[in-house]
Amino acid sequence: MERAVKYFDKYLPLDDHEKQALLSRLTERKIKRKQYILQEGDTCKYFTYVVEGCFKMYGIDHSGSEHNLLFTAEDDWITDIDSLHKERPSKLFIEAIEPSVILQISKGDLWYLYTNYPKFDRNFRVIIEDKYIELQNRLLQTFSKTAYERYESFLEQYPRLTNRLPNTQIASYLGITPEFLSKIRNERATK
Amino acid sequence: MERAVKYFDKYLPLDDHEKQALLSRLTERKIKRKQYILQEGDTCKYFTYVVEGCFKMYGIDHSGSEHNLLFTAEDDWITDIDSLHKERPSKLFIEAIEPSVILQISKGDLWYLYTNYPKFDRNFRVIIEDKYIELQNRLLQTFSKTAYERYESFLEQYPRLTNRLPNTQIASYLGITPEFLSKIRNERATK
DNA sequence: AATTACCCTTAATCTATATTAAGCCTATTT
DNA sequence: AAATAGGCTTAATATAGATTAAGGGTAATT
Numbered sequence: 001m002e003r004a005v006k007y008f009d010k011y012l013p014l015d016d017h018e019k020q021a022l023l024s025r026l027t028e029r030k031i032k033r034k035q036y037i038l039q040e041g042d043t044c045k046y047f048t049y050v051v052e053g054c055f056k057m058y059g060i061d062h063s064g065s066e067h068n069l070l071f072t073a074e075d076d077w078i079t080d081i082d083s084l085h086k087e088r089p090s091k092l093f094i095e096a097i098e099p100s101v102i103l104q105i106s107k108g109d110l111w112y113l114y115t116n117y118p119k120f121d122r123n124f125r126v127i128i129e130d131k132y133i134e135l136q137n138r139l140l141q142t143f144s145k146t147a148y149e150r151y152e153s154f155l156e157q158y159p160r161l162t163n164r165l166p167n168t169q170i171a172s173y174l175g176i177t178p179e180f181l182s183k184i185r186n187e188r189a190t191k
Numbered sequence: 192m193e194r195a196v197k198y199f200d201k202y203l204p205l206d207d208h209e210k211q212a213l214l215s216r217l218t219e220r221k222i223k224r225k226q227y228i229l230q231e232g233d234t235c236k237y238f239t240y241v242v243e244g245c246f247k248m249y250g251i252d253h254s255g256s257e258h259n260l261l262f263t264a265e266d267d268w269i270t271d272i273d274s275l276h277k278e279r280p281s282k283l284f285i286e287a288i289e290p291s292v293i294l295q296i297s298k299g300d301l302w303y304l305y306t307n308y309p310k311f312d313r314n315f316r317v318i319i320e321d322k323y324i325e326l327q328n329r330l331l332q333t334f335s336k337t338a339y340e341r342y343e344s345f346l347e348q349y350p351r352l353t354n355r356l357p358n359t360q361i362a363s364y365l366g367i368t369p370e371f372l373s374k375i376r377n378e379r380a381t382k
Numbered sequence: 383a384a385t386t387a388c389c390c391t392t393a394a395t396c397t398a399t400a401t402t403a404a405g406c407c408t409a410t411t412t
Numbered sequence: 413a414a415a416t417a418g419g420c421t422t423a424a425t426a427t428a429g430a431t432t433a434a435g436g437g438t439a440a441t442t
């Protein structure tokens with residue numbers, strides 16, 4: 001649990017009261033491979049901290065294909081903000097790729113922290129700003145680079161994920177088919 | 192100027208002190224068509240509120256083509272958060288599409304507000320959360336829908352922008368060429 | 383240990399979208 | 413008022429990446 005507190009040391013460290021307030025509101029859960037913590041149609045109830053393991057968040061198109069929006073591994077936060085905030089059914093799935101351990105805080109408890117300890121407003125503002133920056137860069141790349149280039153920059157940016165994820169999942173993240181990724185990998189290897 | 196204050200009524204309304212603190216730190220500027228308020232290579236210094244007019248934020252790829260990340264019109268905020276926060280050269284341009292009037296707050300003043308009036312942490316947290324949601328939906332669409340479908344959903348989502356923007360700009364936002372957008376529009380018309 | 387599910391690759395064919403090029407029209411700028 | 417730069421369209425050709433299909437490998441589940 002202390003790991004979740006330490007996370008904030010990167011931003012504005014918490015004092016003892018704030019630590020206590022946060023810790024007492026986090027619930028630990030163990031999640032199996034392929035288990036969902038959010039399914040399309042359900043309303044998202046939690047902000048989730050990943051202690052151990054790895055998750056993917058994705059949407060499904062009309063023909064049933066999955067499209068990965070992001071991966072979240074150790075010591076990072078994940079939620080469907082749209083569904084959590086607007087309290088409407090999610091369009092997304094969040095699914096464990098590995099056996100995982102998470103800490104969850106409910107929307108109500110999070111709102112309690114926001115109201116009573118302003119530092120959480122600050123810290124979660126900065127967290128989401130960082131995630132916004134990531135998304136913005138990803139969208140720009142999607143428009144301005146080839147699949148080959150996007151794969152190379154994925155390898156650079158997430159070297160630790162490369163060996164943990166099947167290529168099918170990476171392909172879905174890059175917005176291409178596994179077959180085409182295979183072609184790209186073959187090209188890279190022969191050079 | 193009052194318009195920028197009113198914006199926050201949608202979220203957490205400001206009291207008189209907070210209003211005053213905000214207003215005294217906003218600078219009004221008039222911007223001509225095609226004038227930049229941010230250019231690639233420069234470090235972004237301001238968070239900008241658009242009172243009148245319209246802007247595009249875009250990046251340029253290796254072959255010189257523009258890729259629109261977003262448009263911002265009346266009563267909305269725009270900045271390159273990446274460059275503003277990390278104080279590094281921006282990869283983006285922000286350019287007026289129409290003659291515009293804006294209010295700007297510098298990074299230093301914004302930090303002052305964050306530190307002394309926690310409500311700004313809260314309000315800007317919510318603003319950026321809303322923008323994150325928009326971006327996330329846009330990325331999902333880019334992966335899971337055809338250009339035809341993306342154009343239709345653009346028309347639905349931004350009906351007021353449709354008539355103000357040249358189709359070249361809309362094409363760049365959709366991630367396609369103007370020629371292909373023309374084809375799509377022709378298809379739509381004949382049905 | 384066997385079975386099943388999933389993963390990875392190769393190759394042929396197909397398609398959505400890009401590129402190039404040309405012509406016309408409508409705003410801006412001079 | 414003329415000149416220029418952009419914007420819109422059509423059509424021919426080109427291409428990045430999708431789809432379909434098939435075979436072999438490896439890890440998860442029974």
